[in-house]
Amino acid sequence: MTLLVGFVLSGSTSDEAKIQLTEAGEERLREGQLVIIESNRGSELLLARIERIVPVNEFFVEGDPWSEARRRGLLPPLAEEVARRYTLAEAAILGKAGRRGLEEPDRPPKPGDRVRMLGSGELEKLLGVERDAPGVVWYGELLGYEGLGLPLDIENITMHVGVFGETGSGKSYGVGYMLELLSRIPLGDGRYGALPAVVVDANGDYLDYHEAFASGHRLGEYHAVYRLVFPRSPARFEPYTRTVTIDLDVFTARELAEFIVTYKSGGVDVNELQVAALERVLRELGEEYQSYTEIFTRRVSELYELLSELSTGRGAPIHPQTARAVRSAVDKFVGDIVEGYGVISRKPSIDKGFIDELTAQPSLAIIDFSAEGAPGIPLPVRQLVVAYLARLLYKVFTEYKVRGEERYLALVIEEAQNYAPNPRTYPVAWSLARDYLALIATQGRKFGLCLVLVSQRPAFVDPVVLSMVNTWIIYRLAVEDIPYVSKLSGGLPRSLERRLTRLPRGIAVVTGQMNMLGFPALVRTGRRRVSHAMGRTRLVESLRRVYGVGEGAGGKG
Ligand SMILES: Nc1ncnc2c1ncn2[C@@H]1O[C@H](COP(=O)(O)OP(=O)(O)OP(=O)(O)O)[C@@H](O)[C@H]1O
Known part of the structure; x- marks a missing residue:
């Protein structure tokens, strides 16, 4: 009873x-x-x-x-x-x-x-639904029911997921828990499998998984858990760690020109004359060398020569002043990004082979943007990396599709507003990644690419991208975000909407296509098997140490 x-x-x-x-x-x-x-x-x-x-x-x-x-x-x-x-x-x-x-x-x-x-x-x-039904994972606990999870239909992750909540509301913990579920998806006949995933980890929230794996623990059925750090990171020699290097050939001349010019100016405004001039030079050289990476790593002097040629003499197509500004932008780009951070390579570590490997033997790759993994790397460079990744994934998955090969991968992006910003409310200067994330959002489903977008401020995320999100995991939200989220997620019942600003940590409203109940439900995130060291703070404990509290009579007063 x-x-x-x-x-x-x-x-x-x-x-x-x-x-x-x-x-x-x-x-x-x-x-x-x-x-x-x-x-x-x-x-x-x-x-x-x-x-x-x-x-x-x-x-x-x-x-x-x-x-x-x-x-x-x-x-x-x-x-x-x-x-x-x-x-x-x-x-x-x-x-x-x-x-x-x-x-x-x-x-x-x-x-x-x-x-x-x-x-x-x-x-x-x-x-x-049966408990071990293939493709069903049981998420956390329905509010008020110990041990009774919310069934999620993994098939529908292809229609993208949004995880939103204020700082400290439990998003990263929840996404980690979700990754644990994705690492062990029932396949029937008592067998389990993992969904390949790449996580853009803003603060090192998922490194516990890498650490656990590198020290011999398994993460569900993942074949491996890789950590990707920038070439100057002290962590680059750790086991199962690779460096982040990309090439520039996935970008068009226009995209590169825009990036290089705004990187120099700080993105206050795009100088159209400079962008057009650099685009022209890149196009001409690109025809000759067939590779922008080659130009920026080995032939910058030829770029400067061409620039100078095109800006010399009467009726030159590029004004000398514009040419000087372009040269200085290229200088900064090469100095910082190519030589300084060492991110650009003719043999990039993140390439088709890497994606093949991740998807053929389902693995998890964590792109570590924390202070240790990406020391001193500014936002535009991280945006360049995410833009590259989005293009590469789109290209590789299109090829799989054309070959009739079905593969799947979840791309988890923390701080999604930095990569797919809403131009009306969040004017970050660079949005190189946005167009391709929008493309993955609208087309990715057909190719097996699933986006999991994580953000503190959904109102700052591009509405085109968000309009394609079909499953919503909503933790405690700022009041300003509620009408936006409620509208995009197809309307929440008032009783739940009212509570969104007051949800305790770790409790979320889950709604949308993956939720097999078919209506929004309040769910408490389940317990992670691997702990979450990053999100923990120990303010009082550290003050106790400073003041010598509890150190006995010999301690500081
Ligand atoms: N369900 C939970 N059970 C146990 N601890 C939790 C749970 N959810 C969150 N925590 C803990 O609460 C703290 C904050 O959570 P978390 O880092 O996930 O918040 P967040 O919303 O991602 O914040 P931010 O946006 O600042 O990254 C962390 O120490 C985390 O381990």
């Missing part, structure tokens, strides 16, 4: 039930929680979500005869014990148990019908 939490009252419809709670229900139920209504005396089962809970006490009613006593600070005698008091709840009816999962409810529950908690194994039965 599962816990009886209420009885249906008069006035219920097939969309909404009015319920009076039992004492146990008063204690146990929270807004957002799921319950079962044994409708029409148990002849059918309805799944419902508690939307509102309203306690009532007849001695505490606005304008009642006790108003004056309350003004004087007196309580009506025996107000708690003898007053008529009860708790009402309103519940949205989500579906009726049918033979193949939930069906549209077509008649309201009757007054007096019992309302109870879900029983063990009941959700699986209601949804018609």
